[in-house]
Amino acid sequence: MTRMVGIVLISHSRALAEGAAELARAMGVGKAVVEPAGGDPDGGLGTSLDRVERAVATANDGDGVLLLADIGSSVLTAKTFIEDAEDRDPTDAVEAVLADAPLVEGAVAAASMAATGADLTTVQAAAESARDLRKLGPA
Amino acid sequence: MNAADLAGWIRHAATLVSADAERLTRLDAAIGDGDHGLNLDRGFTAAVEAVDALPGDAPPSKVLIAAGRAIVSKTGGASGPLYGTALRRAGKAVADLPDVDAAALGAALTAALEGVQELGQAAEGDKTMVDALIPAVAAYEAALAGGADLTSCARAAADGAAQGAEATVPLQARKGRASYLGARSTGHMDPGASSTALILRALADVTVEG
Secondary structure (H helix, E strand, O other), rough: OOOOOOOEEOOOOOOHHHHHHHHHHHHHOOOOOEEEEEEEOOOOOOOOHHHHHHHHHHHOOOOOOOEEOOOHHHHHHHHHHHHHHHOOOHHOOOOOOOOOOOOHHHHHHHHHHHOOOOOHHHHHHHHHHHHHHOOOOOO | OHHHHHHHHHHHHHHHHHOOOHHHHHHHHHHHHOOOHHHHHHHHHHEEEEEEEOOOOHHHHHHHHHHHHHHHHOOOOOHOOOOOHHHHHHHHHHHOOOOOOHHHHHHHHHHHHHHHHHHOOOOOOOOOOHHHHHHHHHHHHHHHHHOHHHHHHHHHHHHHHHHHHOOOOOOOOOOHHHHHHHHHHHHOOOHHHHHHHHHHHHHHHHHHOO
16 A cells, blocks of 8 residues: 555535545545545634644645645644644654645645655645636636 | 733733623624634633643743643634734743743744734735734834833833724725725724734733732
């Protein structure tokens, strides 16, 4: 079993994170590991660092984890997780980066690439290529 | 300020936030998603619990870092990571000092501002908490340079933050949910700048009392 980059989807909505994860897993032909981290600690709308920490721990198998976030505090929570990683115990260390990409399109692109066994940088680049994907062709 | 004074600041800030939670939420309902007061009240309540749970000999840095960690975990919205980062950076800045003097507190506030700006990428005039924090830190540093004691410096910071918060009223938001409103975001005080003013008022209050 080859190792694979994990993907964590951070959203204000638990349903949105889970739905996007469902879609991305399908595009990752069932091989990509995509974990949702949606909603506040009580499951309401909001974001939760604790949920992100748990999702990353689940998604990580040693090849690193790509984070994708929806808006506002999702982005800040992701960045806080990464900053905290510097202070974390080496045994819990995980290489995590935040993609500058839209949540759904980025998750689909990342999962597709992760399923090929690509490294973290390549998976991140795939997610970020989705940022400029026009839906109605060039202007 | 020793660790007990800083714990007193967190407790007093929690009291002021709780008393003003409804007003903060109302400000946020005008241009944000209407949960700032509620969220921050929850975050500071958790911060007080975290500070109370520390051993009696915990140094100042631990008080600030524990409060920051609790705020990140329990506050919803962007203010959680932002205030949490501010307190944790302030805690790291005071390092292992047993007592935080006026110069060290100034350095801690500067570090807090830098942390907030690094995380949120907001500049002055974006209509965010940075619009209260920048004048607060500037007023503190100016007072310090003029030879003022810690209490006077903290008062200057609180006044600077209050003026900065007032000055967000006519601004058009360029960050967060309010930025989607464009010109309609003008005419309301930014809730984050308003809560920053409260938290720095709490600091000035405890230095007077202490």
